[in-house]
Each structure stands twice: as C-alpha cells, then as structure tokens.
Amino acid sequence: MIDTNENIKKLLRKVTVKSELNLLLQASEELKKNIYRSVPGKVEGVLKTLLSERLVKVFTDATALYLREGKPAELAEFTENLKAEFGKLRVLKLYMAFEPSEKFLESIKNWVEEKVGEDIILEIQEDLGVLGGARLVFEGKFKEITLAHLIDSFFKEQREEILYALKD
Amino acid sequence: MSFELQNTDLFVPYLAIAVLAVNVFILAIFIFATAQFFKKTSISREEAGKIKNKAHEEAEALLDGSRKEALKVMGDARIKAEEVLSGIKNLTDDSEKKLQKAIDDFSRQETERLIKTSEKFVAVYESSVNEAGKKHLEDLDNIFQGISKIVDRGMTGFEKALLAEVKQSHEDADRRISEWHENSLKEIEEYKKEALQRIDGAVYKVLALVSREVIGKTLDMETHRNLVLRALETAKKEGFFNND
Amino acid sequence: MQEEFNNYLNKTGEIGFVTRANHPWVYVDGLPGARPEEIVIFESGELGQILSLSEAHVEAVSFSKATTRVGERVVRMDKTLEIPVGDGLLGLIINPLVHSLNPANPVPVLNETRAVNSTPSGIESRSKIKNPCETGVTLVDLMIPLGKGQRELVIGDQKSGKSRFLLRSLLTQVKEGAIGIYAVIGKSQIAIKQIEGFIRSAKIMERCVIVASSADDPSSLIFLTPYTAMTIAEYFRDAGKNVLVVMDDLSTHARVHREISLIGRRFPGRSSYPGDVFYIHSRLLERAGNFKTSSGDKSITCLPVAETVQGDFAGYIQTNLISMTDGHILFDSKLFAEGRRPAVDPFISVTRVGRQTRSGFKIEIGNTLTSFLKNTEKLKTFASFGEEAGEHIKKMLNKEIRIWQFLDQTAYDTIPGNVQVLLFGLTWSDLWQGKTKEEIKQAIQKIIFQYELDKDIRKRIDEYVGGRRSVRELLERIGEFDFSHA
Numbered sequence: 055m056i057d058t059n060e061n062i063k064k065l066l067r068k069v070t071v072k073s074e075l076n077l078l079l080q081a082s083e084e085l086k087k088n089i090y091r092s093v094p095g096k097v098e099g100v101l102k103t104l105l106s107e108r109l110v111k112v113f114t115d116a117t118a119l120y121l122r123e124g125k126p127a128e129l130a131e132f133t134e135n136l137k138a139e140f141g142k143l144r145v146l147k148l149y150m151a152f153e154p155s156e157k158f159l160e161s162i163k164n165w166v167e168e169k170v171g172e173d174i175i176l177e178i179q180e181d182l183g184v185l186g187g188a189r190l191v192f193e194g195k196f197k198e199i200t201l202a203h204l205i206d207s208f209f210k211e212q213r214e215e216i217l218y219a220l221k222d
Numbered sequence: 223m224s225f226e227l228q229n230t231d232l233f234v235p236y237l238a239i240a241v242l243a244v245n246v247f248i249l250a251i252f253i254f255a256t257a258q259f260f261k262k263t264s265i266s267r268e269e270a271g272k273i274k275n276k277a278h279e280e281a282e283a284l285l286d287g288s289r290k291e292a293l294k295v296m297g298d299a300r301i302k303a304e305e306v307l308s309g310i311k312n313l314t315d316d317s318e319k320k321l322q323k324a325i326d327d328f329s330r331q332e333t334e335r336l337i338k339t340s341e342k343f344v345a346v347y348e349s350s351v352n353e354a355g356k357k358h359l360e361d362l363d364n365i366f367q368g369i370s371k372i373v374d375r376g377m378t379g380f381e382k383a384l385l386a387e388v389k390q391s392h393e394d395a396d397r398r399i400s401e402w403h404e405n406s407l408k409e410i411e412e413y414k415k416e417a418l419q420r421i422d423g424a425v426y427k428v429l430a431l432v433s434r435e436v437i438g439k440t441l442d443m444e445t446h447r448n449l450v451l452r453a454l455e456t457a458k459k460e461g462f463f464n465n466d
Numbered sequence: 467m468q469e470e471f472n473n474y475l476n477k478t479g480e481i482g483f484v485t486r487a488n489h490p491w492v493y494v495d496g497l498p499g500a501r502p503e504e505i506v507i508f509e510s511g512e513l514g515q516i517l518s519l520s521e522a523h524v525e526a527v528s529f530s531k532a533t534t535r536v537g538e539r540v541v542r543m544d545k546t547l548e549i550p551v552g553d554g555l556l557g558l559i560i561n562p563l564v565h566s567l568n569p570a571n572p573v574p575v576l577n578e579t580r581a582v583n584s585t586p587s588g589i590e591s592r593s594k595i596k597n598p599c600e601t602g603v604t605l606v607d608l609m610i611p612l613g614k615g616q617r618e619l620v621i622g623d624q625k626s627g628k629s630r631f632l633l634r635s636l637l638t639q640v641k642e643g644a645i646g647i648y649a650v651i652g653k654s655q656i657a658i659k660q661i662e663g664f665i666r667s668a669k670i671m672e673r674c675v676i677v678a679s680s681a682d683d684p685s686s687l688i689f690l691t692p693y694t695a696m697t698i699a700e701y702f703r704d705a706g707k708n709v710l711v712v713m714d715d716l717s718t719h720a721r722v723h724r725e726i727s728l729i730g731r732r733f734p735g736r737s738s739y740p741g742d743v744f745y746i747h748s749r750l751l752e753r754a755g756n757f758k759t760s761s762g763d764k765s766i767t768c769l770p771v772a773e774t775v776q777g778d779f780a781g782y783i784q785t786n787l788i789s790m791t792d793g794h795i796l797f798d799s800k801l802f803a804e805g806r807r808p809a810v811d812p813f814i815s816v817t818r819v820g821r822q823t824r825s826g827f828k829i830e831i832g833n834t835l836t837s838f839l840k841n842t843e844k845l846k847t848f849a850s851f852g853e854e855a856g857e858h859i860k861k862m863l864n865k866e867i868r869i870w871q872f873l874d875q876t877a878y879d880t881i882p883g884n885v886q887v888l889l890f891g892l893t894w895s896d897l898w899q900g901k902t903k904e905e906i907k908q909a910i911q912k913i914i915f916q917y918e919l920d921k922d923i924r925k926r927i928d929e930y931v932g933g934r935r936s937v938r939e940l941l942e943r944i945g946e947f948d949f950s951h952a
Contacts, residue, residue, distance in 0.1 A: 148450070150446075150450055151438065151441075151446060152443065152446050154447075158447055161451075162450070162451070165451065165454060166454075169454075169463070170463045182438070185438040185441075186438070186441050186445065186446055186449040187453040188449075188450045188453040188454070190457050190462065191481055192462065192463060193496075193498060194480050194482060194495075194496030194497050194498040194499075195462060195479055195480055196479055196480055197457050197460070197462050197479065198476070199452075200453070201437060201441075201449065202434060202438075205434055205437065209429075209430045209433075213426065216426060216429070217422050217426060
C-alpha cells in the first residue's frame with residue numbers, strides 16, 4: 055500500500071521554489087495523460103524536457119512506485135492530491151539583487167522551514183534596484199529591508215547636513 | 223215580377239236620354255253666355271281705345287299750349303335780364319375807376335410816410351451802431367489790459383510751477399531708479415539662491431545615485447547572501463511572519 | 467505617481483497582485499487588511515475602490531479608462547473615497563474625482579476633504595420645509611409649487627423639455643443667492659457642452675459647479691457622479707448657503723449600476739437590476755432636505771431626473787424614484803408636440819410639501835387655475851359633439867386659451883413671482899377678453915420687460931401684489947394698474 059500523502063510530503067520537501075512547483079504540476083498532468091499508454095520511455099523523455107535533472111529524479115522517485123506496482127488509479131489520485139497540496143502552500147516572495155544558487159536557495163528554504171513553517175514555498179525575483187538585502191511579500195504583507203531603502207532614507211534624513219557639507 | 227222587369231228595361235234608356243238632354247241644354251246656355259261675354263269685352267275694348275285716343279289728343283294739345291307759353295315767358299325774362307346786366311356793367315365800370323383812383327392815392331401816401339419813417343430809423347440805427355462800436359473798442363481795450371496783467375502774473379507762476387514739477391519728477395525718477403535697482407539686486411540674489419539650490423539638489427541626486435551604484439556593485443556574493451539572511455531575521459523579529 | 471504608490475506601500479505594509487481583470491472589475495490577491503469601500507491605488511497611479519471581499523480575493527472596481535494588467539501591484543490607501551471641497555470649486559466643470567475637465571482652469575489646492583459616501587443626517591438635525599423654492603416657470607410656481615429642501619422628481623420622455631426647465635430653475639435659484647450644482651450623469655460630450663454653454667451665457671457660472679461624467683467614461687466613474695455632487699452640496703450647506711442640486715439623470719445611473727453588477731456576477735433581480743438598486747438612490751436622495759445649521763436653516767433642494775420611454779412612468783426605476791421623492795413633475799411628449807411649453811401635465815404632477823411653503827393667496831391662485839383648467843378639459847369633450855356652444859361655454863373656452871397663453875413660457879427664461887401673480891390677475895379678470903393672441907403676447911412681453919428694466923414699475927408691481935391677500939382683492943383694482951413710466 056502506497057501512502058500517497060507521505061509521498062507527496064516527501065516530494066514537497068525537495069521542492070524549493072514556486073516555479074518548480076508549477077513545473078511539477080505540469081509534469082504530473084503529462085503523466086496522467088500518458089498513464090494508460092504503453093510506451094515506457096516516452097514519459098521520461100517528456101519529463102526531461104520539462105524539468106531540470108534534479109527534479110526529474112525527484113519526480114520519478116515519487117512516481118516510480120505507482121508505475122512499478124501498476125496502480126494507475128492511485129497515480130491519478132496522487133496527481134490530484136499533489137495539486138490540492140500545492141494549493142495549500144503559502145508563498146514567500148523574495149526580491150533580491152542577484153540570482154541565488156541552488157545551494158543558497160536550499161539554505162533559505164531550511165531557514166524558513168525551521169523559523170516559519172513547513173508549508174511555505176519560495177518565489178524568487180531578481181531586482182537590481184534592491185542593491186542588497188531583500189523585499190519580502192508574504193500573505194499580502196510587504197516589507198522592505200534593502201540597501202536601496204536604507205540609502206534613500208539616509209539621504210532623506212541627512213539632506214541638510216549633506217548640502218551643508220557640499221558647500222564646504 | 224215580369225212587369226217590374228219590363229219597367230226596369232225601359233227606364234234605363236229613358237234616363238240616359240233625359241240626362242243627355244239636360245246636358246245639351248246646359249251646354250247651350252253656357253255657349254250663349256260665353257258669346258255674350260266676349261261680345262261685351264270686345265265692345266268695351268273698342269270704347270276704351272276710343273277714349274284713350276281722345277285723351278291722348280287732348281293731352282298733346284295741352285302740352286303744346288304750355289310749351290308756347292313757357293317760351294314766351296322765357297323770352298321776356300331774357301330781355302329783362304339783359305337790361306339789368308347792362309345797367310350793372312355801367313355801374314361797375316364807374317366804381318372800378320373810382321376804386322382804382324382811391325387805391326393809387328392811398329398807396330402814394332403810405333409810401334411817402336414809410337420812406338420818412340425809415341429814414342429816421344436809419345439815422346437812429348447808425349448812431350447807436352457808432353456808439354456800440356466805440357463802447358466795444360473801449361471794452362476790448364480794458365479786457366486786453368486785464369489779460370496782459372493776468373498773463374504776466376501767470377507766467378511767473380507757471381514758471382515757478384514748472385520748475386517745481388521738473389524738480390519733483392527728477393526726484394521721483396531718482397527714487398524709482400534706486401527702487402528698481404534694489405529690487406533687481408534682490409531678485410538676482412533670490413535667483414542665485416534658487417539656482418544654487420537647484421544645483422545642490424542636482425548634486426545631491428547625483429550623489430545619491432552614485433552611492434547606490436557604487437555600493438550595489440562593490441558588494442560580493444557572500445555579503446549579498448548575508449544581507450538576505452539578515453533581512454529574513456529582521457523580518458522574523460518584527461513579526462512579519464506572524465498571523466495577525 | 468510611483469512615489470505616491472511607494473508611500474502607501476510603506477505606510478500600510480500590505481500589497482496585492484491583480485490575478486484577474488474584467489473591466490471595470492479587478493480581482494486582487496493579497497491586501498489582508500482591506501475593507502469594503504476602501505480606496506486602492508494601482509502601480510500605474512490609477513485609483514480603484516474595493517466593493518467586496520471574499521476568501522480567495524479582494525474585488526475592486528477601477529476608475530481608470532485603461533484596462534488593468536494582470537500581475538499589476540495594488541496597494542490600499544487605508545481610507546474611503548474622499549474628495550477635496552471648497553469655494554474654489556465654484557465656476558469649475560469637474561469629473562467625479564474632482565479633476566478639472568478644462569485644462570485651462572485647474573482645480574485649486576483645497577484644504578478640506580469629505581467622504582463621498584456619507585450617512586444622511588438624522589431627524590434631529592432636520593427642519594420643516596418652510597421657504598418656497600421659485601423655479602421661475604409660471605406653471606410650476608403657481609400650480610405645482612416647490613419648497614426649499616424638497617426632492618422633486620422631474621420625469622418624462624427624452625426631448626420633452628426637462629433640461630430646459632431644470633436650467634431655468636437653476637438660474638432662478640442662483641439669482642436668489644443659492645449655489646447651483648448640476649450633475650451630468652453619463653451624457654454625451656455635446657450635451658455637457660450645451661449645459662455649460664447655457665450656464666455661462668446666463669452669467670451664473672461663478673456660483674455653480676458642474677460635475678460631469680461622459681458616456682465614454684468607465685462605468686465606475688459614472689456611478690460616482692451624483693454622490694460627488696451631493697458631497698459638494700453638503701459642503702456649501704455647512705458653509706451657510708442654500709443649494710440646488712440637479713441630477714440628470716438617475717435612470718442612466720441605475721443602468722450603469724446594473725452593468726457593473728452584472729459584470730461582477732452579482733445575482734440579477736427584476737429587469738436584471740441588482741437587488742440594491744433602490745438603496746443606491748434612497749441613500750443619495752435622503753442627503754437632501756432642510757437642515758438646522760450653525761447659520762440657521764439651510765437647505766439642499768434636489769431635482770433628480772428620470773427618463774421614461776413613450777410616457778411609461780410605471781417602470782421599475784421610475785416608480786422607485788417616485789416613491790422616494792416628495793413629488794414629481796411629469797413632462798408629456800404629446801403636450802410637447804402640441805407646442806405647449808413647458809410640456810408639464812399639471813393634473814398628474816404632484817407636490818407633497820411645496821404647498822405648505824405658500825401663502826393662502828398663492829394656494830388660492832393655484833387651486834383656481836387647476837380647477838378651472840380641469841373643468842374646461844371636461845367641457846371640451848362635451849363641446850366637440852358638434853352642437854352650437856352657448857355663450858357661457860364659449861367665454862370659458864376663450865378664457866382657457868388666454869390662460870394657456872399666460873402659462874406658456876417659450877420665450878422667457880424666468881418670470882419673477884410677483885409678475886406671475888399680476889399676469890394671472892390680468893388674465894383672470896377678463897381685461898384681456900376680446901384681445902387677439904398677438905396682443906396678449908405683446909402685453910405680457912411688455913410687462914415682463916418693464917419689470918426687468920424699470921425700477922419704478924417693479925416697485926409698484928411688488929407693492930401691488932404684496933398688498934393682496936386673496937384673488938378677489940387682486941382683481942378688485944387690477945384694471946386701474948398703471949404701467950406707464952414714472
């Protein structure tokens with residue numbers, strides 16, 4: 055007996071960003087379509103075009119059990135539950151001044167899981183205007199803890215002193 | 223029964239004959255009466271014609287007579303009128319002559335009188351005109367002298383006023399010029415200040431931009447990563463992730 | 467615009483993203499602290515208003531003509547829609563968000579702002595309607611009188627003379643010292659221009675405000691128009707002025723509300739109007755009335771307009787408006803076609819509170835006219851049978867013609883109240899019996915012009931009319947009235 059929920063949780067733990075989630079959803083839809091076709095290599099080929107190498111491995115690990123044991127109905131249930139679980143996830147959007155590496159993403163994800171909760175998925179957007187630090191958007195709330203904001207505030211508050219210094 | 227039948231058979235024709243006879247008799251009477259009537263009518267018409275003719279003749283005679291009478295009366299009247307008219311004409315001629323003479327006399331007299339009167343008027347008029355002329359000349363002379371005096375006085379006053387006015391306008395012009403000068407200096411100062419402020423502002427903006435550019439580019443990846451994590455920590459501390 | 471957006475973003479600390487847009491509706495994900503009727507600002511600088519909240523998203527309408535991009539950021543402003551108000555609005559033609567429609571004449575900086583949607587005042591701050599509201603239109607002033615603070619519906623087909631009557635009423639009231647506010651709701655640009663043209667040519671623009679939305683504006687903006695007009699009226703009332711507000715027209719307003727509701731997938735009710743179509747008008751009209759203010763009783767008189775189709779005033783919106791107003795003036799297109807101006811049917815028109823503002827004398831005049839005209843209407847049907855009418859009936863019918871001629875107001879913008887009474891006296895007293903139509907017209911013209919131009923005649927007419935207490939007194943010496951100059 056395959057525990058679908060446990061399977062899904064394991065899968066989700068390996069996913070860091072929302073874009074990956076969307077791709078996994080697409081992949082599971084693709085799998086559902088091909089579930090009754092008897093061309094085994096074809097599905098893997100499609101998955102490779104959709105997902106990165108890491109994700110292909112993650113996904114096939116999660117779904118291999120169903121395919122091996124020949125449980126198409128439970129595979130269908132898996133994809134439906136996956137969609138439902140994706141919907142329950144809360145998104146933390148981060149605007150950063152650089153494109154983070156996978157390792158860094160992992161470290162952020164771990165921090166978030168530890169400090170905030172396990173049902174959180176990241177959405178990363180590169181914005182050079184940030185300069186450093188990050189802008190956070192979480193459940194409709196917004197917070198700017200960036201270098202750009204700091205510099206702007208500094209210049210606003212110290213305007214007179216700066217102008218005075220310029221004259222000297 | 224048969225007797226009655228016999229009588230009845232004969233009665234009807236006899237009756238018819240009787241009726242017929244009566245009708246004929248009535249018709250005869252009628253015809254006779256009608257003839258008489260027409261005869262009388264024709265007679266009376268003839269008589270009427272005669273009477274009419276007679277009357278006509280009498281009337282003509284009457285008319286003729288009266289016409290002749292009228293002509294006669296008119297002839298007499300004409301003669302009379304002519305006599306009267308000729309008498310009047312004589313009278314009119316006389317009266318006309320007399321009237322004409324009277325008119326001529328009157329007009330001659332009036333003309334003489336008018337001439338005399340007008341001569342007197344002319345004389346009076348001439349003398350009064352002369353007197354008025356003399357008076358007018360005297361008045362003009364007085365007026366002229368008066369004006370001369372006034373003008374003399376006025377000229378002096380005018381000169382003085384003119385001089386004063388010129389002096390005042392000089393002073394005003396000087397004052398205005400100095401005001402303009404001051405205002406212009408003030409405006410220049412303000413403009414300078416504004417310009418300097420704009421320059422300062424521009425310099426300030428450049429400074430801010432340059433700072434952003436420089437700081438943004440001088441950070442290394444390690445610093446970036448630390449900043450991101452620090453941002454997350456700060457947000458956590460400030461309760462950003464709490465459900466309010 | 468970006469700066470303003472960022473300011474509110476930093477102030478509220480909340481952000482939303484547009485997930486779906488169906489102009490003017492916008493569905494926003496985020497904004498956890500949003501409230502209904504709160505104002506939001508889009509990244510493009512355009513404003514919107516939150517209309518409802520659901521579990522999944524916030525539903526708002528945009529006031530922008532351009533459609534909203536999906537993914538656009540939205541920030542709430544932590545306040546309901548407010549507009550700047552002040553004396554600087556006088557003489558301007560503005561849109562419902564108080565932006566000037568004439569670039570050469572911008573809106574000045576105004577210190578005070580007021581919420582567009584406000585709760586109407588309660589009973590304790592209201593006062594009985596006591597003062598008459600002259601419209602300058604004889605037929606209305608004598609037979610269907612209005613009071614200051616009254617809500618009188620003007621209803622009729624299009625092109626039946628309603629706008630002309632409204633502008634004349636505005637002219638009369640502004641000349642008496644009131645402030646005039648004309649709300650043009652969803653009309654064509656030409657119509658707006660014509661209204662502006664009339665007000666300018668009458669030289670009353672400096673005491674008027676025109677709040678206009680044209681037919682090509684977004685429906686959310688058209689919807690706001692009468693509320694903005696009423697908010698500005700409330701400002702002037704509190705500043706110690708009487709105000710006349712014209713809302714032209716509320717049937718278009720109802721249609722726009724229906725459009726917005728149907729696009730927002732609200733459940734349609736009768737004639738596809740949403741269930742709250744009565745409420746949107748009643749809460750607007752309840753803001754008019756006669757109020758106790760610090761400077762005494764001040765009124766907001768409201769003349770809402772409803773358009774009918776082929777004289778059907780039993781429609782849904784029309785009956786709604788009739789029930790929530792203090793009377794109605796019905797414009798009949800058949801009378802208009804017959805040449806009657808104004809084309810008002812005085813027998814069907816109603817005024818519920820206007821008569822209490824009139825003296826017994828004026829009420830008597832109104833009743834005399836109404837009953838006489840009603841009787842002659844009945845008489846006409848009898849007289850049309852073809853029999854030779856008696857002398858008495860002929861006299862009555864001729865008098866009726868003279869009365870309609872006296873009530874006709876094609877040529878004159880407004881006729882002052884005392885002149886109306888004097889002309890009634892001259893018409894009623896049979897002094898003009900036997901005169902031709904042209905002679906009566908000239909006589910009326912002469913009296914009106916003399917009243918306008920000759921101070922002495924004006925004084926005499928005012929004294930004469932002012933001193934009368936009944937129709938009998940009015941007619942007693944009217945024949946001796948001297949119209950010659952002093």
